[in-house]
Amino acid sequence: MISPDDLLSRLDKVRKGQTGQWMACCPAHQDRTPSLKISQRADGKLSLHCFAGCHINDICEAIGIRVVDLYPNTPKQPGEVLPEWKRHKLRKALFDAQLYVELARSDLAKGRNVTSSEAEKVLKANECIGRIEGVLHD
């Protein structure tokens, strides 16, 4: 996981708000006045919200981090392993998400138009893949 300081150092015109909240220029669009809200939740997760509507994937990509970097590392007891049923469920979810992304890609390759709601789903699926991979390979 990335620390809030590290995250903020990658952004411009950072202004401190309330505890655990900052505003900065959004790196994913031409932003003159800070419209990116950064907040850290009680569980440590950092959330990024661009009021101009940029997608979290684009924001992370623009500053060279992965979406999964915003999530706290799940503290693990030494020797603790994810129960097999959980791994199984996660692998299944991963497979479904990858399949969805693949199908959308092949649709695009065939020249079919992808609607914005489909594109949104693909982005969500990608985010989901990143998160699951982070959990499975930690």
Ligand SMILES: [Zn+2]
């Ligand atoms: Zn933006």
